[in-house]
Amino acid sequence: MAARKEDIARTPSTRGPTMAEQADRHSLYEQSVQNVESEVEFIVDTFKALRGRAPLSFREDFCGTAAAACEWIRQGPAQTAIGVDIDAEVLSWGRSHHVEKMQPGQQARLQLHHENVLHVTAEPVDVVGAFNFSYFLFKQRDQLRAYFESVRTGLTANGLFILDAFGGHEASEEMKEKTKYDHFTYIWEQEKFYPITGEMLCHIHFKFPDGSKMKKAFSYDWRLWTLPEIQEVLLEAGFRKVTVYWEGTDSDGEGDGVFTPDEKGEADAGWIVYIVAEQ
Ligand SMILES: C[S@@+](CC[C@H](N)C(=O)[O-])C[C@H]1O[C@@H](n2cnc3c(N)ncnc32)[C@H](O)[C@@H]1O
Structure with a gap:
């Protein structure tokens, strides 16, 4: 969901544009949320361990800026x-910020599909990935099964579907958690959680050293x-x-990546896992 103009708070003392007004929400998201290098490393290592060869073809569902596909x-x-x-705006951002910066030969090996993940028209691939819990937007069991079925039919004979969960x-x-980066603070908000339905409403906000904020840069209406x-x-x-x-822990008890x-x-108070489903 896009940040709305009224969600970008302006500090009264600032005359020019605030840091929030100048910031790019997709770039901030990539810096604070994603680690596509480790994601792709996990996929390649897991596929090699299970299938005895390197995976060649990859489909990134809910790809956003397509950072993982480019990696x-x-x-x-x-x-x-x-x-x-499904969002043409984020695909266009990915095209201009990632795809067009690659060599022509690399660009020729990448396709971006402006489509609903429920109805993908593409060749079968070795691996389909769905990351950062994007499939939590399917709130009914039938919808989730329909998505998983459609992924399965989009895999080669020995293909893997790799997703994450938290x-x-x-x-x-219902909480807010702040993480400081060099030039901004990332704020993850779990605004609402309904135990009876499992539904949750979450937001990502960004705050800047000049005091300005980009509120609700991204919002997620999910089922946990x-x-x-x-x-x-x-x-x-x-x-x-x-x-x-399951993720291992380091000597301080923190996740070690x-x-x-695991069975x-x-x-743990908060965990993230990868799930590997075999065709
Ligand atoms: C949480 S972002 C994920 C971005 C990135 N893949 C990541 O791992 O961080 C979710 C993305 O899913 C897209 N999306 C939502 N519903 C979709 C659907 N039915 N089919 C395809 N994409 C969808 C949104 O446009 C958004 O870019």
């Missing part, structure tokens, strides 16, 4: 990628799906095997 292309000359997003007791709290539900629905959609990859197969997990 995929950079893996080597045999790699191809498709990015799928949870833990903090996930259902649980891991048992997601695994069940993937199996109902016809995937043969589903494995959850290393995800390995039970731990009662």
Whole structure:
């Protein structure tokens, strides 16, 4: 969802444009939310471990700026990628900020589809990825199963569907969490959580050193799906095997970015996992 003009707060003392007014929400999102290098590394390593070869073709569903699809292309000359997003504005941003900056040969291996992920028209691929919990927008079990079924039919015979999920007791709290970066502060807000439906309303805001704010730069109207539900629905959609990859911890008890197969997990306050569903 786009930041609205009235959501960009102006400090009274500032005459020129505020830092919020000059900022680019897609660039801020990429800097604070995404780590496409580690995402692609996880996909490649997991595919090699399960299939004994490097994956070649990748479809990034809910691709936004297509940062992961572009990172995929950079893996080597045999790699191809498709990015799928329903929003023409974010695709156009990705095209001008990422795709057009790549070599012509790299650009030729990447397609951006302005489509609904429920109805993708593309060649089958080795891997479909859906990251940053984007599929949480499907709130009904039937809708989620229909999406997972459509992903399965878009995979090659040994293809993998890789998605992420988050949870833990903090996930259902109404709260705000701030993370400071060099030139801005990222604020994750869980504004509403409804225990009976599992629905949640979340926002990303950005705050700047001059005091200006970009409120509701992005908003998410989601259902907080649980891991048992997601695994069940993937199996109902016809995937043969589903494995959850749990994150290890460093000496301070923080996530270490290393995800390995696990069957039970731990009662952490807040966790993120990868889920791998095999065709
Ligand atoms: C949370 S962003 C994800 C961006 C990026 N993939 C990431 O990992 O951070 C969700 C994206 O999904 C797109 N989207 C929402 N509904 C969609 C649908 N039905 N089909 C395709 N894209 C959709 C939105 O336009 C938005 O760009």
